[in-house]
Amino acid sequence: MEEKKLDVKTLLGFGLIGALLIWMIYNQTANTEAQLQEEEKKEQIDKSSQQQLTETNAAIVEKDTTVSDSVTLSQYKSSLGAFAYSATLPSAKDNITEITNELLSLSIANKGGYIKTATLNNFEQFHKNSNEIVSLIKDNNANLNLQIQTKDNRILNTRDLYFEPVVSKEGENQVLTMRLKAGPQQYLEYRYVLKPNHYMMDFSIRTQGLADIVNTSKPMDLEWQLKAYRNEKSVTYENRYTDLVYEYEDGKDDDLGQGSNEAETAEEVTYVAYKQHFFTSILLTDTPFKTVDMKSENLVKDEEVDTLFTKSFSTKIPLEFKGGELSYNMNWYYGPSDYKILNSYDKNLDEVMPLGWGIFGWINRYVFIPLFGLLSGFIPYGIAIIIFTILIRLVMSPVTYKSYLSQAKMKVIRPEITELNEKYKKDPMKKQQETMKLYNKAGVSPMAGCLPALMQIPVFYALFQFFPSYFELRQKSFLWADDLSSYDSVIHLDFYIPFYGNHVSLFPILASLAIFFYMKMTTGDQSMAQPPQEGMPDMGKIMKVMIYISPVMMLIFFNNYASGLSLYYFISNLITIGIMFVIKNYIVKEDKVHAMIQEHKAKPKKQGKFQQKMQAMMEQAQEQQKTKQGKK
CATH class of the missing domain: 2.70.98.90 (Beta-galactosidase; Chain A, domain 5)
Known part of the structure; x- marks a missing residue:
């Protein structure tokens, strides 16, 4: 109601000003x-x-003019x-x-x-x-x-x-x-x-x-x-x-x-x-x-x-x-x-x-943005994403190699670990102690396969922040995608699917297929490398289920995301599959890994201070356990 009153007053004021101007014109003619x-x-x-x-x-007024x-x-x-x-x-x-x-x-x-x-x-x-x-x-x-x-x-x-x-x-x-x-x-x-x-x-x-x-x-x-x-x-x-x-x-x-x-x-x-x-x-x-x-x-x-x-x-x-x-x-x-x-x-x-906090933002500001800006300065944006992906995967390939080598070593010594588990089934402390001795003797670390994967997390998260935020991708087309900063719809649906949307994007489908074949290639080796532990879930079975869950999750989650990001994951997984194929068939063969472990076993071992302390603690715990059993 106040706005309406104000409008009436404003109109009344304009009317009065108009009447005043008419009077002034009439007066001036006289x-x-x-x-x-x-x-x-x-x-x-x-x-x-x-x-x-x-x-x-x-x-625009040059001089004050007032109403008298x-x-x-x-x-x-x-x-x-x-x-x-x-x-x-x-x-x-x-x-x-x-x-x-x-x-x-x-x-x-x-x-x-x-x-x-x-x-x-x-x-x-x-x-x-x-x-x-x-x-x-x-x-x-x-x-x-x-x-x-x-x-x-x-x-x-x-x-x-x-x-x-x-x-x-x-x-x-x-x-x-x-x-x-x-x-x-x-x-x-x-x-x-x-x-x-x-x-x-x-x-x-x-x-x-x-x-x-x-x-x-x-x-x-x-x-x-x-x-x-x-x-x-x-x-x-x-x-x-x-x-x-x-x-x-x-x-x-x-x-x-x-x-x-x-x-x-x-x-x-x-x-x-x-x-x-x-x-x-x-x-x-x-x-x-x-x-x-x-x-x-x-x-x-x-x-x-x-x-x-x-x-x-x-x-x-x-x-x-x-x-x-x-x-x-x-x-x-x-x-x-x-x-x-x-x-x-x-x-x-x-x-x-x-762009992400901490190291994630640092990677984007000082690595990804300058690198992609350089590439996109002289080649089309879609091709720039592909070359950008290839460069990142090549830089990360040593990490991929270390991860697979660790899995291969664990796979070779798995029969010996299984034998120790059976031999010391009733003595968990002794079983753990002998397993650590085997790892040390063979030159194998169960954490060696996890560390490379952890090292890749900052890179993956930084990329996840980079593509949705990079302004230059806006309304840039590539193949069937008309905007690399948005989804690449190839089929429009007349209905809405919860969490998925009302369209079908093709790049997420390709990325999901690529990650399925990559996991299919590597999951068997991972399950063979890690024998099931007593009282713990069988990770091999869990990984086999994840082969099917992960691609479906990617398909749903990325359907509405930037097609540039889906393109990156598609190319990245294809390259990773290629790198893993070369490593598995031409670089890290099982017979070479077995010879490497035997050679390491033959060398005299010297425990570090940390290993000595851990060994002493485990032996002390074992003695205390025997003492308690003796009293009983």
């Missing part, structure tokens, strides 16, 4: 020729200002107080001012002074045939508002008030100054500075001469809201990587997570980012915000239903007065979630990218 000459200079200025407004599609009618001004003062002055200016219309560069097109509204549209000139939405450009802000999906508390106990919102726009140039930079005026030299100012070929622009908020009008004893709340538009092929996949990320306390970073409704309060915040998988809106500040309240709401209630928005973000920031005035230097970033671009600003914005 003036003498001498009076017209006196007004000629002012009229020319007004005409010049009006022409400039038409050319820029905005209200006391009734009209009094009516504005009853609702706006001192800021009634702003409503009397020619800029008090629902116009916009546009500033653009090669990368970004922005429209800033007179009413509210906030960015009304933000369009990325060089990117299209997921429907390529529609030619619709990616817009992070449009159709009132975002808002920026300052809540003003005046000394006469009014609470005003800048989104409802009119700013006076002035466009100027500073070298090659475009400067838009938006002023909400309480008088000729009393105003709240937003200042936008757009540089050539930059997604980042300068933004400042300051006040001048408002100490007698605004209550400066309390902070002025800055509110920023945005509903994230869907821009990608898969709403499920895009929503998974859409999040609110922020930096606080001198370089720490965190996010709100993927819950339905998330909220967080942080201190000493230096930036807040509304990340939308491949595009990001970021507010940065040179002066850390003391406290920031942030909220995120998931708008995708049913993934089976197509949706326009993914998440709704809101941030509330109290801006502190200093010396009775506001002065904050900030930046806006509207652009791609591209590691290279974000990292180039040297403001820790690369943390917005979900």
Whole structure:
């Protein structure tokens, strides 16, 4: 109801202004020729200002022009107080001012002074045939508002008030100054500075001469809201990587997570980012915000239903007065979630990218991103993924060799281990002691096969984070996949399968087949290498079941994932199968492994300090066990 009342008042104000202008025109026609000459200079200025407004599609004012009618001004003062002055200016219309560069097109509204549209000139939405450009802000999906508390106990919102726009140039930079005026030299100012070929622009908020009008004893709340538009092929996949990320306390970073409704309060915040998988809106500040309240709401209630928005973000920031005035230097970033671009600003914005924590992020930042960037610089992206995969598998091949060699050794000595298990079946301590002696004598370690596998985990996890985050794969095609950053649908289903989706992707099927044959090749050797232990589950049987479960899990899980990742796993498993075939048939033959073990047995053994301590502990435990049995 309040919004409707405000609209009526606004229309009434426009009607009164229109009536006043008609009266002024009529009065001017009745003036003498001498009076017209006196007004000629002012009229020319007004005409010049009006022409400039038409050319820029905005209200650009060179000189303050006030309404002298006391009734009209009094009516504005009853609702706006001192800021009634702003409503009397020619800029008090629902116009916009546009500033653009090669990368970004922005429209800033007179009413509210906030960015009304933000369009990325060089990117299209997921429907390529529609030619619709990616817009992070449009159709009132975002808002920026300052809540003003005046000394006469009014609470005003800048989104409802009119700013006076002035466009100027500073070298090659475009400067838009938006002023909400309480008088000729009393105003709240937003200042936008757009540089050539930059997604980042300068933004400042300051006040001048408002100490007698605004209550400066309390902070002025800055509110920023945005509903994230869907821009990608898969709403499920895009929503998974859409999040609110922020930096606080001198370089720490965190996010709100993927819950339905998330909220967080942080201190000493230096930036807040509304990340939308491949595009990001970021507010940065040179002066850390003391406290920031942030909220995120998931708008995708049913993934089976197509949706326009993914998440709704809101941030509330109290801006502190200093010396009775506001002065904050900030930046806006509207652009791609591209590691290279974000990292180039040297403001820790690369943390917005979900590249993984610790060693996983390190591998992505310093190995995978530079390597793939080098390859994709001169060959198509699909071929680059294949070569990238080959290089990684070749680097990891020594680890694969060590793992298989360990399995082969365990397989050779398995009959001796089985004999020890049978011989010392009633004495577990002695059985363990003799088994360790056998391992030491044969030069075999049961952990040797696990360590290489553990070494590969950081690489696999880093790749799992790399492909969904690498912006350059967006809308790049390869074979039947039209977008390597999204799923490669070859069949569309008229129904939705839980956890799987309403389409069939081919690369996950190929990757699942490859992992099935790889596990089929290696599982037999693994089960032969590890004899079943008494009281423990038979790992051989478990591994045989996993041969069928793992490919099915991959098929389901990767059906909605980036086809580039599925392509990597498909090629990776094919290469691994080839490497294992060569190792198994030409390098690590069973007779060679047997000879290697016999040669190692013949060498004199010297136990290390750790082995000596373990041996002593086991012997002591064995003696204690015999003593207890003797007492019984």
